[in-house]
Amino acid sequence: MAKVVVDAMAMQRALTRITYEIIEHNKGIDGLVILGIKTRGVYLAQRIASRLKQLENASVPVGELDVTQYRDDIEHDSQDTDPQVTVSKIDFPVTDKKVILVDDVLYTGRTIRAAMSAIMDLGRPKQINLAVLVDRGHRELPIRADFVGKNIPSSQQERIKVSVSEIDGHDSVEIIER
Amino acid sequence: MDTEIQKILIIGGGPTEIGHETELDAACVQIMQAFKKQGIRSLLIDNNPFSASLEDVQPTNMFIQAVTADNVQRIIEKEQPDAILPTVGGVTAISVIQELQENGVLADNNVKTLGIPADAMMDINNPDRLNDVMRNVGVPVIASETIGTLDEAVNVANDIGYPVIVKPIAPKIDTNRMLCENETDMISAVSRGLSWSRFKQCVIEQSIVGYKEIELVSMRDTMGTQVLIAGLENIDPIGIHSGDSMVVTPTLTLSNAEYESLRDTAFAINNQFRFTGVVHTHFALRADGESYYVTKVTPYNDRGTSLAACATGYPIAYVAANLYLNQKLTDVRLPDIYHFRQTALLEPSLDHVVVRIPLWPFEDVKSADRHLSTVMKSVGSTIGIGRSTEEAILKALRSSQFSPQDELPSMSDLTDSQIISQLIHPLSSRILILLEALRRGYQVDELNELTKIDQFYFVKLKHILEIEQDIRKHPMSVDALHEGRYYGFGDGMIARMWQTDIDNVRQLGQDNHISPTYKGIEPSAGELLGTPTGYYSTFELENESQQLSDKTVLVLGRGGNQLGPNASADYFTTEMLKQLRKSGYQTVIMNTNPNAGSLTATLTDKQIIDPVQLGDIMNVIAIEHPVKIFVPGNRHYLTRELRRRDYSISILPPDQEKRSELLSDHANIGLDLFVTEGHIVPILASDLRSDQGIATTLDQITLMRTPASLTPQQLDAIIAHAKSYIGAHKRTGMVQMLYTTNGKKEPQFAGVRPTRLTTIAYLNKVTGINWVRMLVRQALGEIDEELISKLAVDIHSDRRSQVRGTFPFKQLQLPDQLGLTTQEVGARISFETL
Amino acid sequence: MAQRFLILEDGSIYPGHGFGAGATTTGEIVFNTSMLGYQEIVTNQIYHNQIIVFSQPIVGSIGIAHDAYESILPTAKGMVVRDVTDISKNRQRSLSLDQFLKQHNIPGISGIDTRHLIRQINQTGTIKGSIVDVADDHAFDQLHATVLTSQQVAQVATPRPYPNPNQGYNVVVIDFGLKHGILRQLSKRDCNVTVLPWDASAQDVINLDPDGVLLSTGPGSPLDLPESVLDMIRTIQERIPLFAIGLGHELFALANGSEITKLKLSHHGANHPIRKVITNEIIYAMESQEYVVDPDSVDRDRLITTYLDIIDGSIQGLRHRDYPAFSVQFFPDGAPGPNDSVDLFDEFIEIMGTRE
Known part of the structure; x- marks a missing residue:
């Protein structure tokens, strides 16, 4: 059983709101960089960046972050180090920048912890903020999002499925009961 | 912009028929203009000899062939177009593309379909699948089920409950919904529907007869x-085809x-299907406005989109063409x-306000049932x-009656019970009956109850009658004239009511400054x-x-489409207008057919959409002071009246009825010639046949083919005869000499008549010379020795070609029969190389 | 129908037929190019002091509907139309437009070449006019002598607070002459609404502990309202999510340092494409405005331009850089007009949601 909790329109609105909140929070976009966590976080990051560009008429660099290597809850075996899937694409320095980290779903917090480790390996940012489309609760680490598209209280038996039109053909967030 | 697309195959509309007339061709012309501007090469397949689009493509890009999947496939394989355009080909094009999509031809040849994505293509004329999509969008849909056999149909219909509607799935012809009150009706409808469906399937659904029918026309680009x-x-409510x-x-x-x-x-439906270009969405609305259904989605040009374009001045087809190329609406x-x-x-x-009134084939096809239903009958x-x-309403009504002196027919002979019966079971005379009922004192609410037509319209019709009374009661009154004109009464109508001459009415108007004011569309x-x-x-x-120039030509259009020569009249007018502009004139067209290519804004300098009646024409003349007026040959009264007033007029398209000199009512060979003062140019000799073989009378000749069945000696003999005959009889323009042959004997002269309009279109295609333009140039006095000498006509060509009239019998649910020239709804042309 | 006249300040006289009330009135002549919704238009309080010219060829053809009022006591000064149809067919208590206008003492005049009138106003700019029985010198003297009030908001806005209870977010609506569409949309989203008079102070608002504040539409010039209104807005926007529409938008812009200019020609229509800057989407909405935010005056360190009219280039939306406060010039509630932007109310709800 899948239930749509965020439709395409609502997802657009959530990203729009997050964009404005980023401007509010950072007093503009100076020194801002956006890092999307693979896979869907990258598309969300790109959409936020394109919105910022529309509003501020200036580009914010967007990078792609792969955190598989840094996860503490995934066993590393040889297959996981396939360079094609594990390489991050960040062609700008992060030191002294204000980093907006973007992911689709915030759950245990372990992905975000891993992402922060990955960022620290690249340099020393001035600050890191977290933007997520969905916060579903059940944190295992002391991590909190600064910008949230939608809070979706869920049980651990449920799965949250985020679809983005770039790869899934449509935009939606669904709750799927296992 | 999509730069991948350089070459587009356009599927033409094929012969005109009930369901579509010139609107597809008119849209095609505009689309090709837009494509040309973007540097795109358009290929066109069509076998409609009256297609103005075919005139606009280079011979190498023209495929005069029937629109079938096989033919389209062959062209795709040979020409390798980047894309194919189904949106000016009506349902036939949709059906053909569906087939090419299913059998993989489009994918194999890497051909992109413009306007309608592949999955949408499969859904739009399958009511069942359409309903599924509607449910996804959250749109209410009507209870319905798909059936493939009569037995299933009976069961389903019993479940839903009569009345039910039957709709064929993926029909090969433009059908709509067939309303069935009982099982007998339903079985007959399903039998027909199954034979029309490409999948041998129909949908049976709950009847929504009596609902209000609303259509929206919208545009969408690829960005959404x-x-x-x-x-x-x-x-009219649902129950009468839109x-x-x-x-x-x-x-x-x-x-x-x-x-x-x-x-x-x-908009939600358009987004769901990801249509680009123009979309025409049909809705059924319950009278209380509480609920509605979507009944049909047509993401292509049709009579609805052309009405919308005509009414708003928005160039729908031109804009759509740009959208097909991935251009954004903003750009x-x-x-x-x-x-x-x-x-x-x-x-x-x-x-x-724009009102459209249908025109009927019943004067020419007397045996057809004149009741209006869910199957379309108007032409x-x-x-x-x-x-x-x-x-x-009055202007549309005046244009729909083809009364030479601009009067409306009377229904006063009908008995009260006939009126009631026709209110409930409407005939093609619908609006006249509504007026007559009001005249006899029927009340607005009562009529609303009987007809399901909104009260508003009866209030308006009633007002028309009140004004009419007022005019009648006050002959030659300035106030009555003002009121009458203000509400759309024609000078001819007013003159008749006052039993006076139209000139007196016009003089009264002029003396009291009751002048027409033109408003921009x-x-x-x-x-x-x-x-x-x-x-x-x-x-x-x-x-x-304001007056355009001192070198303006006024062209009077033929009005709405009808059976017979009219099928080619708009093609003729369009070609005339092109030539007039080329000859350096500013052009003004008056016409009332919303589907007419001749009303395309880019074709003329001014378009006037008013009844083509004497009073209205004089009003235009008063502003434009044209140097010449072109009057269609069938408007004898107009011709006479305009001549009497000393206007310089030319009769084009030529008169079809007059000046025939016949020795016999029979002929099997025709020789068409172009005749000027001093020159006689034989164009084509052809066999003349009926639709079913030998024609016993001239009015059965609806098929022509070349080369004519003549020996070289016979051909030379008739050419010599024709030249000497015409030389002796004063005649100019396009003429057709008629002969009868019998084996190798000398052909017998049977008579001479003006070349039929449909024939002129055929001659254009066969000879590659535009004879319409020659006629215009003749009227303008532009024909000279040099021009004549340049005409490369090969009367001895052995190229095989044929033009054949098409008839509306099947759509009018009549048995197949021998068609007459007055019954032609369209024609198809074909070429064959020996 | 009796002959009456529409006379304009520039001396022009349009004879027509009276309908509705027989009163003589004077107002600013404005035209509306919507094709539907005559009832919603004539009941909108933004037309206080104004005589509305309808470009739609016919009004009255569906009577008066119980669910299409935009105010209870309309204050428009008149309707100018080409044609009016006297029909009433709504529910048990049916009412025609003619009867409705009589009830509210609003005169109408039909049989006018409205297309010509609109094209003329297009050239002269906004102009005063009267609907009168006799178009004589006296009528023109009266017309010239009439001074229209600038206290328009005070005349149409509620003098005292009233509630519209529900279970959802607690929203305070400041009434500058609001159209019902705003309440309808909040109600649809379960908001617990309190409507406060236009001169409510920031403290009055804060005392109600709202999740969000909405500044409503209304008539006239934002410059005619006292500075205290702008103070209220500046205080509120720092603390509570704010959504402003129409006159509310103009006040929001003023409160944040922008300037407002009067349009040479007021604009009322629903067919202009509007670009939503953040996504480049095109939407259509009912625009009804006499004033516009001067784009050169917008302090870009405080405000972001969010919507732009593509036809005339006017600013149609703003957002504060530092606070969750935003505004639109057009009417996102439709009534009449497209629903393309109705989800601005959802945006407002979602912003309130993030503040929990």
């Missing part, structure tokens, strides 16, 4: 930007909330004549534009200033139409 162009309101219904735009009896929710739904640039830079994005707002339509509903309702090219007249304060 959408513009609503127009809302069309059917005056093509046979009187239609009004803008919608006049909807609340804002109703209208906006239909708009939201149409579309219109031709210079559109003065509003942002027209493509401005949602048209109207300050006038054309005509519109009236006014600042009030009354004015628009443009999409901003006067908010943005600019100079539109389209106008209609009314009688108010401000006139916006």
Whole structure:
């Protein structure tokens, strides 16, 4: 059983709101960089960046972050180090920048912890903020999002499925009961 | 912009028939203009000899072939187009593309379909799948089920309950919905429907007869930007095919909330299917406005989109063409004549009313059943534009009656029981009956109950009758004349009511300054200033139409489409207009057919949509002072009256009835010639046949083919005879000499007649010379020795070709029969190389 | 129908037929190019002091509907139309437009070449006019002598607070002459609404502990309202999510340092494409404005331009850089007009949601 909790329109609105909140929070976009966590976080990051560009008429660099290597809850075996899937694409320095980290779903917090480790390996940012489309609760680490598209209280038996039109053909967030 | 696309195969509309006339061709012309501007090569397949689009493509890009999947496949394989365009080919094109999609031809040859994505293509004329999509979008749908056999049909219909509607799935012809009151009706409808369906399937659904039928026309680009162009309101309820219904735009009896929710739904459907270009969405609305259904989605050009374009001045087909090429609505640039830079994005707002009234084939096909139903029967339509509903209705009505002196027929002979019966079971004379019923004192609510037509329209019709009474009671009264003209009564009608000459009526108007004021047809309702090219007249304060130039030609159109020669009349008018412009004249066209290519804004300098009647014409003349007026040959009264007033007129298209000199009622060989003072140019000798073989009378000749069955000696003999005959008899223009042959004997002369309009179109295609333009140049005095000597006509060519009339019998549910020239609804042309 | 006249300040006289009330009135002549919704238009309080010219060829054809009022006591000064149809067919208590206008003492005049009138106003700019029985010198003297009030908001806005209870977010609506569409949309989203008079102070608002504040539409010039209104807005926007529409938008802009200019020609229509800057989407909405935010005056360190009219380039939406406060010039509630932007109310709800 899948239930749509965020439709395409609502997802657009959530990203729009997050964009404005980023401007509010950072007093503009100076020194801002956006890092999307693979896979869907990258598309969300790109959409936020394109919105910022529309509003501020200036580009914010967007990078792609792969955190598989840094996860503490995934066993590393040889297959996981396939360079094609594990390489991050960040062609700008992060030191002294204000980093907006973007992911689709915030759950245990372990992905975000891993992402922060990955960022620290690249340099020393001035600050890191977290933007997520969905916060579903059940944190295992002391991590909190600064910008949230939608809070979706869920049980651990449920799965949250985020679809983005770039790869899934449509935009939606669904709750799927296992 | 999509730069991948360089070459596009356009599927033409094929022969005109009940369901579509010139609107597809007119849209095609505009689309090709837009493509040309983008540097794209258009290929066109069509076998309609009256296609103006075929005139606009290079011979190497022209495929005069029937629109079938096989033919299209062959062209695709040979020409390797980048894309294929199904949106000006009606349902046939949709059906052909579906087939090519299923058998993989499009994918194998890497051909992209423009406008309609592949999955949408499979859904749009499958009511069952359409309903599934509707449910996804959250749109209410009607209870329905798909069936493949009569037994299933009986069961399903019993479940749903009569009356039910039967619709064939993926029909090969433009059908709509067939209403069945009982099992017998249903079985007959299903049998027909199954035979029309490509999948041998029909849908049976709950009847929504009596609901209000509303249509929306919208545009969408690949980014998802959408513009609503127009809302069309059917005056007649569901139960009468929308093509046979009187239609009004803008919608006049909807609340804002109703209208906006239909708009939201149409847009949601367009997004769901990812259509690009123009979409025509049909809705059925319960009279109380509480609920509605989507009944049909046509993401291509049709009579609805052409009405919307005509009513708003928004160049739908031209804009759509740009959208097919992935251009954004925000970026579309219109031709210079559109003065509003942002027209493509401005949602048209109207300050006038447009009414469309259908035209019928029944005068020419007497045996057909004249009852209106869910199966379309009309062959054309005509519109009236006014600042009030009354004015628009009256103008449309006047144009729909083809009365030479601009009068309306009387229904006063009918008995009361006939009136009641016709109110409940409407005939093609629908609107005249409604007027007659009101005249006899039927009440508005009562009529609303009987007909399901909104009260509003009866209030308006009643007002028309009141004004009529007023005019009658006050002969030669200035106030009555003013009121009459203000509400759309023609000078001819008023003259008749006052039992006086039209000149007296016009003099009264002139003496008292009751002058026509032309209003622009443009999409901003006067908010943005600019100079539109389209106008209609009314009688108010401000006139916006000024004289174009001192070298203007006024061309009178043939009005709405009908059976017989009219099928080619608009093609003829279009070609005339092209030549006139080429000859250096400013052109003004008067016409009332919303589907006419001759009303395309880029073709002429000014378009006037008013009844083509004496009073209205004189009004245009008073402003434009044309140096010449072209009058269609069938308008004898007009010709006489305009001549009497010393205007310089030319009769084109030529008169088809007059000046035939026949020795016999039979002929099997025709020789067409172009005749000027001093020159006789034989064009083509052909066999003349009926649709079913030998013709016993001339009016059965609806098929021509070449080469003629003549020996070289016989051919030489008839050419010699024709030359000497014509030399002796004073005749110019296009003439057809008729002969009968019997074996190798000398052909017998049977008579001479003007070349038929349909034949002229055929001659154009066969010889590659545009004889319409030659006739225009003749009328303008441009024919000289040099021009004649350049005409490369090969009368001895052995190229095989054939033109054959098509008839509406099947759609009128009549048995197949021998068709007459007056019954032709269209024609198909074919070539074969020996 | 009796002959009556529409006369304009520039001396022009338009004869027509009277309908509705027989009163003589004077107002600013404005035109509306919507094709539907005459009832919603004539009941909108933004037309206080104004005579509305309808470009739609026919009004009255569906009577008066119980669910299409935008105010209870309309204050428009008149309707000018080409044609009016006297029909009533709504529910048990049916009412025609003619009867409705009589009830509210609003005169109408039909049989006018409205297209010509609109094209003329287009050139002269906004102009005063009267609907009168006799178009004589006296009538023109009266017309010239009439001074229209600038206290328009005070005349149409509620003098005292009233509630519209529900279970959802607690929203305070400041009434500058609001259209019902705003309440309808909040109600649809379960908001617990309190409507406060236009001169409510920031403290009055804060005392109600709202999740969000909405500044409503209304008539006239934002410059005619006292500075205290702008103070209220500046205080509120720092603390509570704010959504402003129409006159509310103009006040929001003023409160944040922008300037407002009067349009040479007021604009009322629903067919202009509007670009939503953040996504480049095109939407359509009912625009009804006499004033516009001067784009050169917008302090870009405080405000972001969010919506732009593509036809005339006017600013149609703003958002504060530092606070969750935003505004639109057009009417996102439709009534009449497209629903394309109705989800601005959802945006407002979602912003309130993030503040929990």
